[in-house]
Amino acid sequence: MQSPKSLLSRRIESALRTLLPADAELPFPLIVPTQNPDFGDFQCNAAMGLARVLRKAPRQIAQDIVAALDVAGLCAEPEIAGPGFINLRINPDVTVSCLQEMSQDQRLGLPTVAEPQSIVVDFSGPNLAKEMHVGHLRSTIIGDSICRFLEFEGHAVSRMNHVGDWGTQFGMLLHYLRTTQPEAIEQPDSFAIDDLETFYREAKLAFDASDEFKTAARKVVVELQAGDPDILAIWRVFCEESLRHCHAIYKRLDIKIEDRGESAYNDALKGIVDSLQEAEIAEISQGAVCVFIEGYETPMLVQKSDGGYIYATTDLAAIRHRIQVQEADQVIYVTDARQHEHFDKAFQTAERMGWAPADALRHVGFGMMLGADGKPFKTRTGGTVKLKDLLQEAEEQAFTVTRELGSDHLTEEDLPAVSRTIGIASVKYADLLHAVGTDYRFSWEKMLSKDGNTAVYLLMTYARTRSLGTKGGIDVQNLVGTVPFLLETPQEQKLAKKLLATLDVWPQVVGELAPNVLLQHLYELSQDFSGVWNACPVWKDGVDPAVRDSRLAIAGLLGNVIAWGLNMIGVEPLERM
């Protein structure tokens, strides 16, 4: 469906076409929402920009635009202000009819893409040698949310877990496993490591303590790379166990992802290097095979001087595989921003080699999670925070807060499940609320605070929309799209316009892969609804039944929007809390 803004944009576009040469590019954006309601709902700033092109005074151009503009049935008479702003105020009946249309659509008026693509999203990607830690949190949460965006758009999304399942540290781990738990090889089903971190530490201790161990560990690496069946079997046992740990986390976070480790590309690595050399894109320098890239001092190494391959080689192989074998139209990498240079180099190289079309590869780099002191988030003793501990802590704190505040809507038995949801939702929300690209400070206090912009606020708003009908025995969802909207108060009108703005915000969210823009919008919606809640009674004596129905329907629609929005960040709303 068309939002009021897009309806208006079309009219502006027609008006501008009459004033500009046929081949001229239209100014962008045609209109933007006003920041101040005194200026109406939308404003067109095109006149100022066209002043030079048309060699006319901007205010005169604004008048010309207004003269050519047909706003019949859409908005009030445009007003020209300041240097040439054109202010536009949407007719109330347009708001109502658009809201009606939105209410009747399962997708809330949001379209699917005309040409669905096959898109690979590479995210999470922990190293199987160790336990998942906070460093994987942002990639996992942001990556999942991006997948949800693209899936909702109608794309075919492959969620790929490019786990670190290869490399020298596996020699140490596998040899340690072989010596301490030989029965694991015979009975892989019964094998389990309680704590990967401890296991790693113990293996490292053994490695450092004994030259014999070191030699054996290095031999294991060689055998592993040579494809020795016995060693491969141990390797599989270990990787599967480590992956079980990962998927326990994913399950807790309600995240689906498909594992495809680095090792899957082993057989392709030699071919990658050969091709690069044949194409004379790679050359040998200081004994290593390197790709020099314009603008960078240092090359990207694809083969070490000892003949070994490194992550750049694997990433190139993965790119080629994803584009050529998986037939992806697009590959999106969600990793921390520090890897920007690496991916820039890899992407440029892949494009030059014809392994990926231009603009098919995209790196979404996120900032670091910092502690209250502004330094990387660590435990009190300076250690790495395990992801499972962080989630545990979040759930426990949510439990405490939930119980302290109490609820007339919950029984004691509801508490564990509800607080788990709140805890996990809070972690996701606090992360995605921040712009992806920048560092942010992690704060337990803010995240689970009882007031402010938190997951709890949105969840509570949703629960309130759902419970609003109970007093009259009505399910508000049944009224959505079936009763007329009567927007009597300023609060309701504001909320109605904001609901329609969802249609305009969404393209930006998915275009920029910016969850924070979505959450900002949902928060504003919730605030506007709270305003309605306090100003517009539903069950008070004397409320006109038609007004009552309208108010219940708005609550119902808002609930649907919040539920949808939370779903886009991987949060399932609670009916009661």
Place this chain on the structure above:
RNA sequence: GCACCCGUAGCUCAAUUGGAUAGAGUGUCUGGCUACGAACCAGAAGGUUGGAGGUUCGAGUCCUCCCGGGUGUACCA
């Protein structure tokens, strides 16, 4: 050294990609539950957008130079 990112209210963060008076939350102050969820709402105070130039009708945003912080920078990922 070179490259990239950042510097916005006491604190944590936004700012529709160059638009009008830079916005939220928190904290501080004032007020509000016989109406349905107060985990809420209404209002007040709080700013030389690190600094200096420049580009133009208009700059937090673009260009140059400083200051301060972070990250990367040849065989880890």
